[in-house]
Amino acid sequence: METIPSSPALALTGVAKHFGDVRAVDGLSLTAAAGGAIALLGPNGAGKSTTVSLLLGLARPTAGTVRVLGGTPEQAVAQGRVGAMLQQGELMPELTIGELVGFVRGLYPRPLPLSEILDLADLGSLVKRRAKGLSGGQAQRVRFALAVAGAPDLLVLDEPTAAMDVESRRRFWDGMRAYAAGGRTVLFATHYLEEADQNADRVLVIARGRLAADGTPAEIKATAGGRLVTFRLGDQPAAGLDALPGVTSVEIRDGVARLRTDDAALTTAALYRGTTLEVHDLEVSGGHLEDAFLALTRES
Ligand SMILES: Nc1ncnc2c1ncn2[C@@H]1O[C@H](COP(=O)(O)OP(=O)(O)OP(=O)(O)O)[C@@H](O)[C@H]1O
Incomplete structure (x- = not known):
């Protein structure tokens, strides 16, 4: 054939x-x-x-x-x-x-x-x-x-x-x-x-x-947009987080702030130096397919 x-x-x-x-x-x-x-x-x-x-x-x-x-x-x-x-x-x-x-x-x-x-x-x-x-x-x-x-x-x-x-x-x-x-x-x-x-x-x-x-896989990950900076915010006000350099979106859930950012280093530096927040349990992650997948398949 x-x-x-x-x-x-x-x-x-x-x-x-x-x-x-x-x-x-x-x-x-x-x-x-x-x-x-x-x-x-x-x-x-x-x-x-x-x-x-x-x-x-x-x-x-x-x-x-x-x-x-x-x-x-x-x-x-x-x-x-x-x-x-x-x-x-x-x-x-x-x-x-x-x-x-x-x-x-x-x-x-x-x-x-x-x-x-x-x-x-x-x-x-x-x-x-x-x-x-x-x-x-x-x-x-x-x-x-x-x-x-x-x-x-x-x-x-x-x-x-x-x-x-x-x-x-x-x-x-x-x-x-x-x-x-x-x-x-x-x-x-x-x-x-x-x-x-x-x-x-x-x-x-x-x-x-x-x-x-x-x-x-790399392209799909990129659609989730950069990296994720998360930290425990507790009861502190979230105002101003979306204005930090690099940040493209902010989500607060159960006292944890999730900042999506194009530049994790810049965002993290500004978080410590440019705000009066007490930042606990800071983590930088991302570039994961899981983030892209969740963003793409979330119920609209
Ligand atoms: N023969 C069928 N009759 C009625 N509904 C069906 C039939 N086959 C699939 N569906 C429905 O179509 C949708 C898609 O099902 P499908 O099995 O293709 O999904 P899937 O992505 O393979 O899911 P999973 O990962 O759970 O196997 C589901 O809502 C399912 O209930």
């Missing part, structure tokens, strides 16, 4: 998916060229799983068009060019992992070599084990192996590390990045900010079915 390098991996135009009154996806437009890892990042109920279903042709949009690898999702899937790892999925309990992966690879026209699949999914030590005795994290690694078995051009992962411990996660992301580095496209849905930050080349922040931000 021909691959058409000029086709984007994904192209969504005005895509909506409504369930009755619920607008799970509400006008999503985006294009992604082939290659690299894309995170679909959003809070619970943002529309991530619905978007994944639309990309895989498991659901049809209420409005708009979805193109995957230059064709419809159904065509791309039928050509064996899409691999998916969904949140659940029964593994055949009586087969060994080696048999199961071997069987699934046999279904594809140009599968990855078995040894490469086992390497990517870190399953070398589990080849002779039966699926029925596996832990949740091990079963997820097997699902990952099955998803990459056919060497798909697009790999879609819905919250792939849900059941994994820290070490399994680390190895899993190593495998995912190795897969994406070969010019293939990986899209993963997550609500773990650090996973998107550390493993994606591009982050699509989705909230209430819409695209709230789209960029590299």
Whole structure:
């Protein structure tokens, strides 16, 4: 089968998916060229799983068009060019992992070599084990192996590390990045900010079915605007904090002042020298994806 390098991996135009009154996806437009890892990042109920279903042709949009690898999702899937790892999925309990992966690879026209699949999914030590005795994290690694078995051009992962411990996660992301580095496209849905930050080349922040931000992790962080200076204000008056140099916004909650600033050093110096406030528990933080994420997905 021909691959058409000029086709984007994904192209969504005005895509909506409504369930009755619920607008799970509400006008999503985006294009992604082939290659690299894309995170679909959003809070619970943002529309991530619905978007994944639309990309895989498991659901049809209420409005708009979805193109995957230059064709419809159904065509791309039928050509064996899409691999998916969904949140659940029964593994055949009586087969060994080696048999199961071997069987699934046999279904594809140009599968990855078995040894490469086992390497990517870190399953070398589990080849002779039966699926029925596996832990949740091990079963997820097997699902990952099955998803990459056919060497798909697009790999879609819905919250792939849900059941994994820290070490399994680390190895899993190593495998995912190795897969994406070969010019293939990986899209993963997550609500773990650090996973998107550390493993994606591009982050699509989705909230209430819409695209709230789209960029590299660094670009998304920059949208939150600089750094955060926090300190315990107690009962002291907050007047004048918004006039301190560098400060772009002030929020006081539970006696704690949160100053967003373009220049933390200047703001902090002015706070001590230019005010009569007693400043306790001063902290400077920021440049975190979490700040950007909260700012972008906050209910308006
Ligand atoms: N089949 C369905 N019928 C009715 N409502 C649905 C259906 N599927 C999803 N929804 C609703 O659409 C919205 C988006 O759901 P979706 O599962 O896509 O979000 P998500 O971002 O994947 O969330 P989570 O992180 O919790 O998995 C939610 O309000 C959900 O309740």
